[in-house]
Amino acid sequence: GAGVSQSPSNKVTEKGKDVELRCDPISGHTALYWYRQSLGQGLEFLIYFQGNSAPDKSGLPSDRFSAERTGGSVSTLTIQRTQQEDSAVYLCASSSGGLVGYTFGSGTRLTVV
Amino acid sequence: GENVEQHPSTLSVQEGDSAVIKCTYSDSASNYFPWYKQELGKRPQLIIDIRSNVGEKKDQRIAVTLNKTAKHFSLHITETQPEDSAVYFCAASFGNEKLTFGTGTRLTIIP
Numbered sequence: 001g002a003g004v005s006q007s008p009s010n011k012v013t014e015k016g017k018d019v020e021l022r023c024d025p026i027s028g029h030t031a032l033y034w035y036r037q038s039l040g041q042g043l044e045f046l047i048y049f050q051g052n053s054a055p056d057k058s059g060l061p062s063d064r065f066s067a068e069r070t071g072g073s074v075s076t077l078t079i080q081r082t083q084q085e086d087s088a089v090y091l092c093a094s095s096s097g098g099l100v101g102y103t104f105g106s107g108t109r110l111t112v113v
Numbered sequence: 114g115e116n117v118e119q120h121p122s123t124l125s126v127q128e129g130d131s132a133v134i135k136c137t138y139s140d141s142a143s144n145y146f147p148w149y150k151q152e153l154g155k156r157p158q159l160i161i162d163i164r165s166n167v168g169e170k171k172d173q174r175i176a177v178t179l180n181k182t183a184k185h186f187s188l189h190i191t192e193t194q195p196e197d198s199a200v201y202f203c204a205a206s207f208g209n210e211k212l213t214f215g216t217g218t219r220l221t222i223i224p
Contacts, residue, residue: 031210043157043202043214056211091156097210099145101159 002026004105006092012111013082021077021108025094032075033093033102034067043091049075050097082112115140115207119215127223132193134218136203137185145206146179146186151217152199160201161188190220198222 005024013019025032034046045059049069060066064083069075079086089109093102116139126132136146147162163170163177163186170177174193179186190197200219204212 033211035214042216045211045213048211050210056209095210099164099206099210101147101149101162102212104156104158106156 004092004094004103006090006105006108008108009106010109010111012113015084015112016081018078018080019082019110021079021090021092021110023075023077023092023094023105025073025075025092026103027073029094029096029103030072031095031097032069033095034075034077035091035093036088037091037107038088046077046090079110082110084112086110087112115205115213117203117205117213117215119203119218121218122216123219123221125221125223126193128193128195130193132188132190132197132220132222134188134201134203134220135185136187136205136215137183138205138207139184140205140207141181141184143184143205143207145212146177147204147212148175148177148188149202149204149214150199151202157202193222195222195224 007022033048035043047057047067051072052069064080067077089107091107093104095102119136144165149157150160151157161177163179174191176189200217202217203215
């Protein structure tokens, strides 16, 4: 596609429920990244994919968080048993790999009530 | 470990004046340094980047300088305009494709 697409754009969920966030990167981009941004805060790295492999998943906050990427394209970030502290904007980005900048999606605003 | 520090956290400048934001990084192996602008409620967007084999890069009113010896890099915005108001993030790549971001600078241009 023309840009990085994320869905849903907004998600309100009850504490304890599972959620899935989707990212569709720019066509042909081999690298895909997930970051989290809490209100008024910086960009916290979660995980990145090169193809379908995740060389670095060091930023996942707990074992409630997982992510996968299939077909070298779409990625899904899953949060199980959501907690209020999971409330944030989850940003996905993609790049062609190497020393180049990312293109970010518009993010999914997750609110856990 | 991988660490990027960014200063100041907030910056207000009079329209037409210059703004400078500074970042330092921890790993001398870092080789790529992009800057992102994030307007309120929008996604971060790449505005300029520099690689470790270059000391300075300019694009119209914005420029980035890199001092590898001191491990710091800076964003310079000249002739600031109201539309420059945003949060700016620096970032560094520590030998792989992952970027580590600074904590951001909220820039306000005063008309």
